Amino acid sequence: MITISELGKTVGTTQLLSNVSMEFPTGKILGVIGPSGNGKTTLLLCLSGLLPFDRGSITIGVTSITAEESSLRSEKIWQFRRQSGIVFQHLHLFPHLTVLRNITEAPIHVNGKPKAVAETEALALLEKLGIGQHRNKYPEELSGGEQQRVAILRAIAMNPEVLLLDEPTSALDPIRSGDVRNLLQDFTATGHTVVIVSHSVRFLRGFADYLAFMGKSELIEMNRTQQLLENPQDERTREFLHLSEMN
């Protein structure tokens, strides 16, 4: 179970998140939708433990942090960060490392995995996504879609409880392709959770198990994907879905 309770975050006079609470089960895919600039990415960064928040708390599995702990460089925030892996919109692969080393760097040097084991596992993942032949290339030599797969594998290789994807539709193609979808579904099947932030409803339909709609800095509603799409409770959700349909 992942629990977010009364989460709040303000920068200067701008409220980025106000009183956001939600709960969803592990082993599922959650989509977070809403117009740009409504705090979706902020929520994701708070979940990842990379962005301190002002109020509330987040619990992933057995680890939880409060607002105070999120802003301290305490042992707890480091543990909490290990619960999740994040794939940024612009991926931010390590440009000085090969594809293989992008994936194995953390397992070897953080988890202390033997190099041979880490490489065998990484290669298996690369093969699964059909990019094993690129293992010794540098990120800049890959297409956008290939780079996105590497970024996802880099996060998955650390075996996090939750995988966080920020706007994956900007590199678009691969995430909709069968092999990446299979990879993520295999990942959830083993009890892991995936959270995808996107402004594209079309992309999440039929892929996410749950959808959460973010209005201006707050959570408007959350439901099973089909129910939210067919029977939205709030006027703002209806309006957003209507505009999405038209696009």
Added chain:
Amino acid sequence: MLLALQSLAAYSSPTLRWGADPSGGAPYVYADPANPQTYTGFDYEFAEALARQMRMRAEFVPTDWESIVASLNRKEFDVIINGFEPTEDRAREMLFSKPYYLFRLQLTVRKDNNLISSLEDCKTNGKSVGTLVNCAASRLLESGGYIVKGYQDPVGAYQDLELGRVDAVLMDVAAEMFYARRNSSLKPAGKPFHTGAYVVGIRKSDSLLAAKVNAAIDSLADNGTTERIFRKWQLWDDEQLKLRTKGTEPYAMTSQDFNWTEGLIKLLKAAGVTVLLAFGAMIIAVILGIPLALGQSKGGRITGTLCTVYIEFFRGTPVLVQLLFLYFGLPVIGITLPGWLTAIVGLGLNYAAYESQVYRSAFQAVPERQWQVAYSLGMRPFQAFRRIIFPQAFRIALPPMTNDFVALFKDTSTAFAIAVWELATAYRELANATQSYLGIGLIVCLYYLAMSLPLAHYAHRLERKLQRKSTGILTSGTEQ
């Protein structure tokens, strides 16, 4: 009226422009401590007397001792009157007058030194001897195979002797009397020895002037003017009476025949020193630049301010001044470093300020998200820095660092100011000895190029090798 006529006469009479180096030039020619606008010294008085005897007006032209012959030949002045000794090598370049004073050399050591009582002791014990560059003493020492350290002026030589940077100093008695005799921590070693002569130096083409100067020197010697001047400076002895008789000249002429093979080996050694200085200083700069950059950008207010003050101080003042400060200033508070180490430390401290700025901009060029990705993968700050941030920043910093290193290479030439025998010092000394500024200059440039070109080449290759892996920074987009 009388005054006006006198000054008119003075201005209408021809001028004898004479050159000498007044810095550390006592008691020859130096700024009068009682009245720093004017000069004094026995050579100053002698030059005035000489000009008067020749019915000319003396005009003093301050110059640099080391290149004094070159300046004479460039016609910056007409004659050299600066305790100037005739040498066989100089005889090829210029004319010498008759001697107007016979000098001797005196060896000086530290008070507590009982090992050295003669020049021979320095050789047998392998002790270094300091002296002025380009003078009779330096020629004597160099041809005798001593460990020589050349100085631009006596002050620096005796100061280094006190500080133990050199074991003995050999100098003309006149300078020794003025700078060392009254210093309680130094003492003369043995008696004065080697009689040499001070003469007036004249351009080779000015034989007419030479004849007039010789006649005037004879007159001054015979009418007692010379004696009066040198008695006043307590430098008179009966030896000088020999100059009144017009017999054979009773002094020895030192010689330095330039041996090209030896010269090139000397230059090669100097090049080695240059390499040592450059690499030593760069290692200090590269390492010290890291805490400076971190302190300035990530340190608290006090640390940050201190780092900024350090950086602006070293970037905003000339490296030459910094070296002089370290060499002569630090001993005051009890820290005495040898010249080469001072040069390495000084240049290192200076370039650390530049490297810190290279690092700072390089780290700023690595996107903040790279830190976040590393953290989300469970890396701790140090691990993230070492494995993710540093390698990327290094690739960005490499080209400007290469530039700085080549610049540092050339800046090692400032070490000549603190008597380090590196390539630029070697150039000045050898070119002065041979008067071959062009030939030796070209060789020295070749030495510099032979060192800096491979450096630039290898750095460029390394850059290209790393560049192939690093352009991701240039292609990654911005993120809101």
